[in-house]
Amino acid sequence: MRSFSHILIVAFLTLLTQIGGLVWILVFGFYRLRNIEASPVRRALIFLLVYLIATFFVVPPLANLTGRTALPFTKSGVLMPHNYLTVVLNRHYVKARLKSDLFKLANSINDSNKDLKLSYLDANFQFIDGFPLLPHLSHNDGKKIDLAFYYTKEGKPGNLKPSNSGYGQFVEPSPSETNQTAYCKSKGYWQYDYAKFLTLGSRDDLNFDLSNTKKMVQQILANPQTQKILIEPHLEDRIGIINSKIKFQGCYSVRHDDHLHFQIS
Numbered sequence: 568m569r570s571f572s573h574i575l576i577v578a579f580l581t582l583l584t585q586i587g588g589l590v591w592i593l594v595f596g597f598y599r600l601r602n603i604e605a606s607p608v609r610r611a612l613i614f615l616l617v618y619l620i621a622t623f624f625v626v627p628p629l630a631n632l633t634g635r636t637a638l639p640f641t642k643s644g645v646l647m648p649h650n651y652l653t654v655v656l657n658r659h660y661v662k663a664r665l666k667s668d669l670f671k672l673a674n675s676i677n678d679s680n681k682d683l684k685l686s687y688l689d690a691n692f693q694f695i696d697g698f699p700l701l702p703h704l705s706h707n708d709g710k711k712i713d714l715a716f717y718y719t720k721e722g723k724p725g726n727l728k729p730s731n732s733g734y735g736q737f738v739e740p741s742p743s744e745t746n747q748t749a750y751c752k753s754k755g756y757w758q759y760d761y762a763k764f765l766t767l768g769s770r771d772d773l774n775f776d777l778s779n780t781k782k783m784v785q786q787i788l789a790n791p792q793t794q795k796i797l798i799e800p801h802l803e804d805r806i807g808i809i810n811s812k813i814k815f816q817g818c819y820s821v822r823h824d825d826h827l828h829f830q831i832s
């Protein structure tokens with residue numbers, strides 16, 4: 568494989584998973600140093616194996632040393648990843664304070680309805696304050712996380728979400744509500760709704776659960792450590808809570824009516 572291809576792959580893996588580029592260098596460097604002949608498929612499989620071992624056994628204790636901790640990677644508890652890819656790609660790390668706040672939030676939601684859990688989306692990488700978790704520029708210090716809204720199916724609240732990735736299936740504004748997306752796109756911010764390409768598959772048999780999403784927002788705002796919630800203006804109006812910590816992210820960002828962003832100080 569040409570060096571340029573390796574550089575591209577290392578850059579891509581680093582931006583996607585932070586440690587992936589380093590693992591690629593180690594695996595392919597080892598092959599080259601030892602002059603071992605192996606097919607590209609075999610090398611790719613070895614890379615995958617080493618990457619998974621690093622992800623589940625090496626990185627978590629190392630991240631703890633630098634002040635970040637992994638969120639639960641199974642769906643068995645009250646706090647869970649919406650999509651396992653978040654975990655496999657190492658995008659589920661936070662500071663211990665945020666983890667404890669998320670567990671309090673998840674337990675409180677579950678106490679009020681045993682059918683409900685708290686589904687997290689992208690959080691932060693494992694290491695290095697200032698290293699952004701693209702495409703989220705601000706998810707770079709262990710204090711930020713995206714959370715899925717709640718939805719009902721045939722009127723019953725549950726943990727199903729309309730988008731497989733957790734992103735890109737929007738709770739659209741009604742004709743009488745503020746249409747921030749139309750405004751931002753009219754101003755030339757073409758990227759504002761690009762998350763629609765990132766659903767990894769979606770379903771349309773679920774309805775936005777205003778009541779339980781509102782409860783989640785209320786609980787987050789009751790936490791004195793909460794610095795900010797980002798949510799789309801029409802959903803802020805629908806939820807009907809006036810609080811200076813609920814903010815609009817700006818047209819240069821992306822629409823937040825498929826998830827909310829929560830960050831602590």
Ligand SMILES: [Zn+2]
Nearest residue numbers: 703712713828
């Ligand atoms: Zn976010």
